[in-house]
Amino acid sequence: MPKITKFVRDQYTTLPVPQPPADMASATYIVTGANSGLGLECAKHLVRMGARRVIMAVRSRSKGETALSAIRSATGRPHAGEVWELDLASPDSVEAFARRVDALDRLDGLIANAGVAMSTFELVGGMETTVMVNVISTMLLAFRTLPKLSEWARRGGKLTNLVIVSSNTALEPELEQKVASLRGDVFDALSVKEGFAPFDQYPMTKLLEIFAVRQLASIIPVSTSGVVVNTVNPGLCYSDLDRNLGTMARLGMAVTRRVLARTSEQGSRTLLHAAFAGPESYGAYCSECQVKESDIPAWITSAVGKSMQKRVWTDLLKRLESIGHGVDIEALAAK
Template identity: 35%
Template sequence: MKLSLLDSVIDQWSALPPVETADLSGKTVLVVGANVGIGLEASKHFARMRPARLILACRSEAKGKAALTEIEQETDHSGCELWILDLANFASVTAFADKFEKEGGDLHILVMNAAIALPGGVYQPTTDGWETMLQVNCLATSLLSLLLIPQLVAAGRKSSTPSRMVIVSSDVHYWVTPTKEVRTSSKPLEILGSKEWCIPEHMRFRYSESKLLNLFFARALTDRLQSITPLSAVAVTPGFCYSQLRRVWYEQPTFSFAKIRLAIQERFLAWTAEQGSRQLVFAAVGGRDNEEKMKGGFVKHGRLVEVADFVLSDEGRKMQDNVWNETIDILNSVSDKIAPIVQDYLVVPD
């Protein structure tokens, strides 16, 4: 599928379906990146469905507490909890997963929403040595998702419906094709994460690349989950929304045409954060009448749509497998729990 600029504008001006609802009583929902924007609004929708536990995973304790208060006041739901998580620090991710293993119990819905978008040309490494967007949006997102598979599968086995892992991707994946050097490499992440590669010419595509990698992860994981495993990994685009995702752009002290262009685009095209959050909610609780198609699917406008032609191509599938294999190799060095999870819950795809 191709998505032109005109198609994108028409999409943004199209009416959205109402938020999907479900009975979440007795269930546990975890939303990563829940203190602002679409993550906060999605959490409010989940709270109205009365889950037994709604866990908000946030980097900032102060902002997390403010979100917790706002959700409880607007929804009158008292089953909310704040857990601290910093995706820019692998140690924080593994500590979070260890805590969930001890205190979280079964997990029915995981929404991996946290992400960062830095202005083009900005190279910022994390304390772990990875470029920040690559680690936060991709590697740490994949790490936590994999570490929580045992809790997701356990919940699915006890429930009448498979658990859901929601990976927030984006429409921007339609407009990015990695360079030949990256897409043909057996270690594309090593190239993308190297300081030598992270020059302005390449970094202006980094956010879009990270959303493509998110989609690769959901599809590659689906390929490796046995059909009988009660877990569905679903990718979703929230559309172009007002959110805190682009706050770093506006915080730049210097004048730039990019900030003006972004402000104009938001004024005429952007949905509200609540409207965007409906897509996350549908990916988490919708489409239960056709669960098999939801597995590895891409949700947009409250329905499944076809992904970009590159993703479906032979070259795209090969890059997807290379990214998966390299991701597992990298994460094995981060946590000794990754290899057993891969061995116990996943299979070699056909």
């Protein structure tokens, strides 16, 4: 965790509710993991702000419909919102979801909020579950929705937004040596049971997200894509992120949250800020409803850090190709 005094100060920062874009009444947004916690509150804000379409991407349709019913009741918009199924443990599910996205008439923003933290080692598709969900499938979703976001940016004459929800735990100084010590393919190294450490794995996946987004931004400038790509830290919030952790870990989280946590609604404001942010946030790290590149440690921005960034990127593209979900980055850059 970042330096404790800064962390506490950040947690107690008053967060504003960001002002929506002027064309909100005709806008379309997608929020993943929208049936609970931050995703639910973010979707609720978007509905309350008057967005024409708010697509709640969820693994469980029944839970999604229950959440949507609650949002409609809370906002007084009985016909707002829709539920689409998305299982980030399955790249095939991501592809099916992306085909539906491709049929949309417009897309103003994707808020990739869904993620997991695991206390036990589990493989899915040959990769550790946290790695698959938080990095492989999340970035695949980003790659597959980027063309639609770019298309609307051109047709609509406005910037669109692609937000990857990360975490300040990714900036822990201990991760510098841990990521540098990974041997061979990054994703193989993080999918070995003997090396699995629950309290390291989640922050590591959030760090890989930051590396991937920064590399994507370095390859495809916002002037070419029209899409503002960024990462956001919602801070410590009340949520069900710890649902897959062990009893003692959940107890520890409960105690910490009682003292320091934001509500899910407060945390969701940071997601909205990133989703409405302009080119000043391109490739950047956002936190406390601000662009906070100053929070990114030197070991990430240094020459060594950029080398690791490229390594993560290369391994990511190779992995997607090897599992049958390759990405043509040159084609994306040309759009």
